[in-house]
Amino acid sequence: MQVCITMTVSSVLLLLIVAKFRELVSVTIAAAHRELILREKAEKGRKSFMSYIMHEMRNPLSGASLLVSEFQSMLNEVLSVADDCASASARVTRRKLLRLLRLAVLLSGQMDKMRGVCDDVLQMEKLDRGGFEFVFSSQDVRAWFEDVTAQTAPLFGEPVLGLPSAGGKECEKKTI
DSSP states (O other): OHHHHHHHHHHHHHHHHHHHHHHHHHHHHHHHHHHHHHHHHHHHHHHHHHHHHHHHHHHHHHHHHHHHHHHHHHHHHHHHHHTTOOSHHHHHHHHHHHHHHHHHHHHHHHHHHHHHHHHHHHHHHHHHHTOOOOOOOOOOHHHHHHHHHHHHGGGGOSOOOEEEOTTSOTTOEEEO
16 A cells, blocks of 8 residues: 555656646747747847838938039039139149049048948848849949049048050050
């Protein structure tokens, strides 16, 4: 009788341990599932937030690009008027205006790069969603290089960079 009671108590304890273990496994799996759902929502929210930020960045960048373009036009107009003046102060002013114009061109290029980053992030978002559209624009490598060097010249002073000309004379240099 004693053995039966001991076996029954042992069986009940074993049954309780197994039941608690099964409950623990079920709770753990449910918690892991909830965590997975929360991670998916957070990732979707992050992507949506990045898309929102990139869209919001493009609008001020477009406005700033327009302002810089207008500033460049005004500088060109003032420079054309300054060409008629031969005084020493006009030459100093002209040099300063040319420097401002180069910096405005540099600023314009940097804003174009920022807009490109925004567009790239939005394209990556489209790729993730499956709505990717590939846009390729071909450009002459020499023209691209000349644009890049002209934009970065104000950062490094006034160096002269020579490139072999397209005409075939390897010793002839172009000044950028």
